[in-house]
Amino acid sequence: MAIPPPESTSRRSHEPETWALRVLGAAEAEASGALARRMRMHPTELSAMSHVAASDGHLGPRELSTRLGITPAAMTDVVDRLEAAGHLLRERDTSDRRRVRLVPTESASTQVRGQLRGLLDRLDAITADFTPAERDAIHRYLQAAAEAYHRFAEDD
Template identity: 30%
Template sequence: MASAVSLPPAPRQGAKRVSNHELSTNLRIASARLTRRLRAEKPDGDLSDGQYSVLAFVCREGAKTLGELSRYERVTPPSMNRTVNQLEAAGYVVREASADDRRKVLFVPTDAGRGLVKETRRRRDAWLDRRLAKLPPETRALLADAADVIRELADS
């Protein structure tokens, strides 16, 4: 028995035909605008996007060293040091010595840091939920499929 071949879905009625270049430009602009809009939904207006990204990372992945954080954010260690110093001064992370190697310093989220990340995610989800609820079911289904494709692109 031959294996089934997965065919792309038929184009929607009225779907525009665009070149790869037009699609990449439109997708880049749309995703950047959506990201900027979602980033505005946060309870601490003084926290930069880079600081929030580091805080969310340690909340999600656990305690990290300065080097690990620098690699994750693709910045230099001195730049990351400034970021974690600001997070520490705001009470969102603390420094702890590693149990494995007392010379290593780990950055650990505080309860306030975890609370901020949780509230920021709640606000961002709520903002997007309200907008998605106004869309017709066919458009939401289209976005669900697009989200899978966008995730694949991001992970490639």
């Protein structure tokens, strides 16, 4: 899918890179749906696993329910299904035994990496078309964009 050129309307008044990032987000959502189907998961379960994997073991069920916008009771059902399927473990936090943290299983991580290998290889190959300076600029832009998204989510 080509990225539409910016138009002069107020709807398209932002920078072309901003719109490219929005198109990338839509493509990523489409790929996530495909991954969920391939893994035989509900999209909410895959989204939960994505958040857990990105958290490096610092995410509990309550924080996850807030991120996904679902009730704690619904989150418990999601975590129960993921645990029963062998995708997720509940572990006691070593610094606060009252706290439960969620951790993906090694088999789930291996399965996801296997499913994503082709996509990640294609994305890695794209970088060959850029100079080290261009790659550095792209990296800085994506880091700053991710931070902007995080700030947007925290400003709720």
